[in-house]
Amino acid sequence: MKLVKFTKKGIYCIPGKFYLDPWFPVDYAVISHGHADHAKWGMKHYLCHDDSKAILKHRIGSDITIESLPYNRQKVINGVQVSFFPAGHIIGSAQVRLEYKGYVVVFSGDYKVKNDLLTTPFEPIKCHEFITESTFGLPIYNWLEEEQLQQQMHDWVLNNQSKNRTSVFLGYSLGKAQRIMKLMEGLSDIYVHSAIHNINQAVNTSGISLPKTKLWTVNSNKKDIQNKIVIVPPALLGSNMIKRIPNAATAICSGWMQIRGNRRWQSVDAGFAVSDHADWNGLLTAVKATEAEKVYVTHGSQAAFSKYLNEIGIYSEEVKTEYGTDEDETVVKTKTEPVS
Amino acid sequence: MKHFSKLISDIEITNKTNDKIAALVSYFSSAIDKDKLWLIAIFTGKRPRRPVKTSLMKQWCIEISNIPEWLFLESYSTVGDLGETIALLLPKPTHKIDKSFSKWMEDIIAVRTKSDEEKMQFIKNAWSGLDTQERLIFNKLIGGSFRIGVSKKTLVNALAKYSNIEANQLMHSIIGNWNINEISFSQLLRGEHINYDNSKPYPFCLAYALEKELDELGDINDWQIEYKWDGIRGQIVKRNSEIFIWSRGEELVTTQFPELVTAVSKLEGDFVIDGEILALKENSILLFNDLQKRLNRKNITKKVLEEVPIGFYAYDLIEWNNKDVREQALSYRRDLLEQLFSAQKDNKVLSISETIKVNTWKELSPLRDNARLKDSEGLMLKQKNSPYHTGRKKGDWWKWKVDPLTIDAVLIYAQKGSGRRSAHYTDYTFAVKKDDGLVTVAKAYSGLTNEEILEVSRFVKKNAIEKFGPVRTVKPELVFEIAFEGIALSKRHKSGVALRFPRISRWRKDKPVEEIDTIESVKQLIYSPN
Numbered sequence: 001m002k003l004v005k006f007t008k009k010g011i012y013c014i015p016g017k018f019y020l021d022p023w024f025p026v027d028y029a030v031i032s033h034g035h036a037d038h039a040k041w042g043m044k045h046y047l048c049h050d051d052s053k054a055i056l057k058h059r060i061g062s063d064i065t066i067e068s069l070p071y072n073r074q075k076v077i078n079g080v081q082v083s084f085f086p087a088g089h090i091i092g093s094a095q096v097r098l099e100y101k102g103y104v105v106v107f108s109g110d111y112k113v114k115n116d117l118l119t120t121p122f123e124p125i126k127c128h129e130f131i132t133e134s135t136f137g138l139p140i141y142n143w144l145e146e147e148q149l150q151q152q153m154h155d156w157v158l159n160n161q162s163k164n165r166t167s168v169f170l171g172y173s174l175g176k177a178q179r180i181m182k183l184m185e186g187l188s189d190i191y192v193h194s195a196i197h198n199i200n201q202a203v204n205t206s207g208i209s210l211p212k213t214k215l216w217t218v219n220s221n222k223k224d225i226q227n228k229i230v231i232v233p234p235a236l237l238g239s240n241m242i243k244r245i246p247n248a249a250t251a252i253c254s255g256w257m258q259i260r261g262n263r264r265w266q267s268v269d270a271g272f273a274v275s276d277h278a279d280w281n282g283l284l285t286a287v288k289a290t291e292a293e294k295v296y297v298t299h300g301s302q303a304a305f306s307k308y309l310n311e312i313g314i315y316s317e318e319v320k321t322e323y324g325t326d327e328d329e330t331v332v333k334t335k336t337e338p339v340s
Numbered sequence: 341m342k343h344f345s346k347l348i349s350d351i352e353i354t355n356k357t358n359d360k361i362a363a364l365v366s367y368f369s370s371a372i373d374k375d376k377l378w379l380i381a382i383f384t385g386k387r388p389r390r391p392v393k394t395s396l397m398k399q400w401c402i403e404i405s406n407i408p409e410w411l412f413l414e415s416y417s418t419v420g421d422l423g424e425t426i427a428l429l430l431p432k433p434t435h436k437i438d439k440s441f442s443k444w445m446e447d448i449i450a451v452r453t454k455s456d457e458e459k460m461q462f463i464k465n466a467w468s469g470l471d472t473q474e475r476l477i478f479n480k481l482i483g484g485s486f487r488i489g490v491s492k493k494t495l496v497n498a499l500a501k502y503s504n505i506e507a508n509q510l511m512h513s514i515i516g517n518w519n520i521n522e523i524s525f526s527q528l529l530r531g532e533h534i535n536y537d538n539s540k541p542y543p544f545c546l547a548y549a550l551e552k553e554l555d556e557l558g559d560i561n562d563w564q565i566e567y568k569w570d571g572i573r574g575q576i577v578k579r580n581s582e583i584f585i586w587s588r589g590e591e592l593v594t595t596q597f598p599e600l601v602t603a604v605s606k607l608e609g610d611f612v613i614d615g616e617i618l619a620l621k622e623n624s625i626l627l628f629n630d631l632q633k634r635l636n637r638k639n640i641t642k643k644v645l646e647e648v649p650i651g652f653y654a655y656d657l658i659e660w661n662n663k664d665v666r667e668q669a670l671s672y673r674r675d676l677l678e679q680l681f682s683a684q685k686d687n688k689v690l691s692i693s694e695t696i697k698v699n700t701w702k703e704l705s706p707l708r709d710n711a712r713l714k715d716s717e718g719l720m721l722k723q724k725n726s727p728y729h730t731g732r733k734k735g736d737w738w739k740w741k742v743d744p745l746t747i748d749a750v751l752i753y754a755q756k757g758s759g760r761r762s763a764h765y766t767d768y769t770f771a772v773k774k775d776d777g778l779v780t781v782a783k784a785y786s787g788l789t790n791e792e793i794l795e796v797s798r799f800v801k802k803n804a805i806e807k808f809g810p811v812r813t814v815k816p817e818l819v820f821e822i823a824f825e826g827i828a829l830s831k832r833h834k835s836g837v838a839l840r841f842p843r844i845s846r847w848r849k850d851k852p853v854e855e856i857d858t859i860e861s862v863k864q865l866i867y868s869p870n
Contacts, residue, residue, distance in 0.1 A: 010635045139407055140428040156353060249354070258428070260476075261420050262763045263352070263792070270353045304414050304809035311408060 001103040003080075003129070006296075006319050011107060011131065016080035018047075018109045020131075023322040030082060032109025033093035034059060034174055036324050047075070049084045051206045052092030055174065058202040069268050071120065074167050087111040088122030089276050090175035097125055105129040106290060110323075112275065114146065118182045118210075122278075124289030127295050131296040132287055135254050135277040135307030135324060143255070143279045145282075153251075153272055157179060160249045161227045167243060170234040170268070171253045173199045175276050177231050180253055181211040183274070191216035191225050193232040193241075195266055222246055238267065287314065299324030299335040343371055344379070344441040345474045357494060362488070373525045374442035378713050380514050380528070382486045383495050388445070390483035391452035392459050394422060397482070400460060401426040404467070410808065417810040418763075423479030425686035427472050431696035437469030448481060492591055503529045507535040508590060515592045520710035526597050538579045541586040542612060544646035545729045547720065547737035554701035557721065564670060564724050565696040566702065567716035568739055569653055570628055570636070570825065570841070576600070576652070577722050579610045579662065585617075594635050600652055601644065607680060612659035613655055614728075615693065620651035625715035627840055644683075645672065653693040655679065673728065686842055711742045712826045714767070715840075715843060718742045744823040747772065747857040748848055749781055750816040754800040757785070764797040765812065768844070770822055773858040778836045781862060782822050787844030817850040819856055835859055837866070 003014050010022030010029075018028035025042030032038050032048075034055035039048070046066040048056055069075055071094065074083045084094035089110040096107040104127040111133065115121045143149070146268075156166045171177045173195040181190055190213045192200065197215045204210065216230055218241060225245065228247040234252065236242050242250065242286065250268040255275030257263050263271035277300075278286060287295055295316040297306040302318040309316035350363035362380045368376055381387070402412050403592060407429065419425040427542035441448070451462045466478055474658065496514070497554035500507040513531040523533060557563065573588040581599050585594045597617060619626035619634070630648045636638065657677040658666050665673055674695075681692045696719070698704050708719045718741035726736035767785050771778035788796065805814035826840035836859070 138415050138418055139405065139411060140419055140425065142428070256763060259419055259763065260352075260424055260759075265763060267355060269355050301414075304411065308408070308411060 001050060001101070001128075003098060003100055003103055003105045004107075004131070005135045006321070011321070013077075013098055014062065015079055016082070018077055020096055021109065021323065028077070030096055031056065031089065032087055032096055032107065032156065035110070038109060047082070049092045049094040050204070051208060052094070054202040054205045055092055055199065056197065060294045070242070083168075085093055085123050085125050086120040088115070088119050089116060091178065091208060092206070093119065095123075095125060097127070103128055105131070107131040108133055108286070110135070110277060111286065112278045112318045113286055116146065116179055116182065116276075118178060119276075122286070124286060127290050127292050129294045129296065130287060130290040130292035131298060131319070132283065133323070134278065134283060134297045134300035134302050134305040136275065136279050137283055137297070137301035139280045141255065141258055141275075141279045142281060143258075143273060143275060146183075149272065149274060153183055153274075154187055156249075156251065156270055156272075157184070157229060160186070163247075163249075164227060165247045165249045166225050166228060166230060166245050167246045167251045168230045168232060168242060169253055170232055170237055170250065171274070176253055176274065178203065178210055178234075179276065180231050181213060187210040189214060189230070191220070191228060191230045193230075193236065195233050196231055218244070257289075341437075341439060341441055341444055341470070341474055341477070343367070343376065345366045345471075345477060347379075349473065351488065351490060356408040357497075360490060360494055361498040362502055364495065368498070368502045372440065372442070374520070375440055376525045377520050377523070377528065378442050378445050380495065380499075381520060382481065383490055384492060384514050387481075387486065388449045389452060391448055392463060392482060394483060396420070396456065396459070397426060397463065397479070400464060401429055401467075404464065405429045405431060414808055420756065423477050423482075424784070426467075427476040430467050430472075430475060433471055434468045437466065444478070444481065487787050493589065493729045499529060505529055505531075508539075508541060511590060511592060512536055512539045512584070517647045535580075535582070538582040539577055539592070541575050541577055541584070541590070542664075542728075543730045544573060544575065544588050544614065545656075545737065547722075547730040548732060548734050550738040550740040552738075554704065557701070560698065560701055560704070562724050564674065565692045565698070566655070566722070567696070567711060567714055567721045568718045568719045568720045568741065569616040569618055569625070569693070571616040571625075571631060572655075573614075574612050574617045574652070575612060575658075576604055577612045577659075578604055578607070581605075593635070596640060597650055600650060603652075603687055606684060606687070607690075608683060609680070610659075610661055611680060612655060613654050613660055613677065613680075614656040615652050615654040618651050618653060619648050621649055627838070637722060651691065652690050653691055655693050656728060659744060668727070669725040670722055670728075671724040699750065708740055708742055712745075717825050719869060720799055742825075744825055744845070745827060746821050746823045746845060747826065747862055747865075748819055748851060749780070749822050750778065750853050750856050751814060751818040751820060752778060752780065752816050753811055753813055754796070754804075755811045764793050765800040766793055766797075768796075768820075770820060770859060771816065772856055772862055774835070778816060779859055781837065781859070782824070782839045782842040783836045784820075784822060784842050784844050787823075788847065792847055816853055819851045819853055821845045821848050827862070829863075829866060835862075837862060 002014060005014060009019060010028055011020040018030055019026045020030050021032050021038040022029050023040055027044045027291035029043035030047045034052050039056050046056060046064055048068050050068045050070050051258050056066060069084055071086055071252040072082050074081045081099040083097045084172055085097055087093040087095045087109050089112055093109060095109060098105045106127040108124050108131060111122050113122045152279060159168045169180050173178050177196040184190055192213045194217060200210055216225060242336050251270035251272055252266055253272045255273055255277055257271030258273040295309055295314055296319045297316055297322045298319050306316040306318040347363055347367045351360045402409055416422060416425045451459055467475055469479055474518060496507050496510045499510045509531055512534055513528055516534040518528055518533050575586045579582040583604050584592060584803050585597055585600060586868060587593045619631040632646055654677060657673045660676050674773060678690060711718050721738040721740060724735040749772050751768050752771045753769035754765035755767040769780050770782050771780045800812050800814050803815045806812055822842050823845035824839040826841040828838050829836060830838035
């Protein structure tokens with residue numbers, strides 16, 4: 001059975017006549033999550049998870065035609081049963097499950113398997129075909145336990161405070177920023193850049209409660225943030241806005257920071273391997289749990305991960321998509337995010 | 341190791357030099373003597389010989405982590421560092437080994453003479469008893485270079501802050517001959533094994549780029565004019581039969597240039613001279629890349645000595661028979677320098693930087709334009725009555741560099757960098773047109789901003805032909821302007837030409853690949869006086 005095919009516009013569901021996270025404008029788009037490389041502008045109709053709805057409206061436009069579903073609720077489109085399951089990637093992120101005449105295909109979108117205490121945790125789903133990401137699909141990527149990671153970041157902030165420094169974290173406004181807020185909750189006042197503040201508000205309208213933050217703008221009093229925590233989008237790295245923070249120590253939060261060379265390449269003080277993607281073992285666990293007879297590997301280390309799956313007896317093909325061009329998947333994003 | 345590992349963490353988590361120095365000072369204030377000595381030893385390249393082959397370490401890591409070899413290699417090409425790749429691939433530790441840093445070093449030395457079986461036991465046990473960061477440190481102590489965020493200079497500055505001893509003296513002390521078992525930390529710092537009075541250098545006098553019209557400089561006869569050489573600026577100190585060579589980075593590089601030491605030893609008297617170390621072969625100057633083969637090496641092999649012979653062009657004399665003559669006029673110092681060199685006319689290694697004699701400023705311009713024919717990068721203009729200043733001072737010394745040559749070339753291969761550049765395609769090979777195809781003409785590693793590197797990296801990932809390994813062949817599409825200091829015919833290069841110091845001057849997004857240079861147009865740049 002051929003339920004999906006990979007086209008120039010995106011992943012296409014043949015009987016359902018709709019696309020999954022298409023990168024060109026189409027009539028009907030089922031969206032896994034709100035990151036810009038998955039939720040693009042120009043679709044006539046959007047379908048996403050309830051918690052992504054406000055985010056998509058905020059990012060793409062309030063006038064889009066959009067419908068949403070909770071997790072594990074079916075909607076039938078041209079005979080195809082479509083449902084969302086938690087992907088654990090960011091708030092509102094979903095795996096898309098497609099069932100047609102008893103044949104099941106699951107599109108993972110982006111996912112992480114560990115619980116970040118903020119996002120609905122990832123759930124494995126049995127299927128015939130699984131379309132998985134592979135952003136960190138090499139065995140060198142193994143994340144620390146959440147408590148250890150938190151400890152490292154807390155130690156850094158406390159050490160900065162002892163030197164009278166303000167701790168500035170760089171993280172994407174959707175996903176990473178909220179994750180950092182959660183990790184830092186209760187340690188100190190947290191100030192956020194307006195791009196993050198706006199996303200937080202969109203998330204709040206879905207009824208999700210986030211750690212308390214304060215808006216930080218160019219007009220804010222510098223004294224207020226002294227010794228505190230400030231979270232800004234990575235596009236601000238090296239900008240005057242950061243330079244204006246007196247005694248700042250800066251840190252990038254990204255899975256790429258696992259590698260020393262990546263930490264040193266950026267002109268920041270510290271790098272923490274905080275990722276919203278599955279690590280090597282996470283990917284393997286997730287793939288195995290689906291018991292899929294065919295695994296398509298998309299963006300990231302698709303060549304290596306797919307080759308490895310075949311070697312351990314899981315039939316796999318690599319697929320070229322347009323995903324992975326921003327958010328966590330590049331070390332530093334250079335545009336697409338409105339700055340200050 | 342815990343203490344040492346903490347120090348490395350503290351150093352790695354900041355890019356502020358003062359924080360690094362503070363972390364080192366705190367380590368010096370609290371660590372045991374032997375650990376401190378080992379720290380100085382490994383940060384200055386005094387490491388023990390590698391006890392275990394890297395191929396064995398790789399093999400053991402593959403066994404333990406249970407991955408295929410190709411996946412190990414793929415991981416290695418992403419990380420760009422073998423010790424780190426292994427540290428990341430190994431499973432979580434099963435127990436905790438707590439040994440001092442110096443004890444680890446002693447064990448590493450001791451294992452060298454053991455059997456492969458015993459070596460394996462030792463390494464595997466260490467790996468399973470250390471966390472990821474400690475493993476990385478351990479792997480680095482075993483072999484490879486130990487370069488972790490601390491330059492020799494930073495180390496010396498931290499020692500200076502800790503001990504209140506002058507930095508240059510400490511540089512001489514730690515680089516001098518000392519044995520870890522025969523000296524205490526404080527003896528080492530006090531320099532009991534050296535005579536600092538013999539090695540003490542002076543701060544270099546530096547020039548600014550010319551920012552005036554030549555006419556504004558006054559009478560040309562008041563100026564000493566020389567070619568500007570692109571090598572390593574160096575100061576040679578000879579006192580009481582001891583010879584020291586300092587680089588501009590205030591590092592002692594004496595052992596890297598043994599033929600220079602021999603040549604200087606033949607000169608009479610005590611002196612300090614300033615000049616340029618150049619790679620010189622059969623009277624032509626080799627590429628700076630060649631000269632770099634002589635640096636950062638503990639041992640200079642015969643092969644390197646033959647491949648990259650060096651020479652020294654003397655610019656100035658700043659101490660003469662133990663008398664500081666920096667305040668004397670340049671013309672006086674030049675006389676002394678000529679006097680010193682007059683005794684040895686046919687020395688192949690040592691020569692005096694020739695002065696250029698012209699009567700008017702007008703005559704000088706073409707000489708600068710054609711400086712390339714001499715493998716020089718321009719001219720130096722020095723006021724004849726100027727003292728030897730400390731550092732950079734405007735007005736007395738000017739450098740007047742020739743504009744670089746440029747060509748437009750297309751990117752055809754890209755490779756990931758190493759170390760900090762390992763995440764991105766940062767090392768590029770460029771080609772120009774030849775007949776119906778392309779021929780590689782230059783490699784360049786610098787000139788793009790980090791953002792441009794990301795953009796090129798994305799293009800490479802999308803358009804690469806190979807999927808595995810470090811090198812990617814890409815569709816010839818991105819055009820760059822390559823700037824370089826000189827060009828010569830070369831039999832070693834497929835294109836038939838060698839470019840001197842090529843780098844990317846800009847990304848020609850406006851230029852289609854059809855409009856890049858041809859190898860003929862590139863060759864026309866050779867020997868064409870402007």
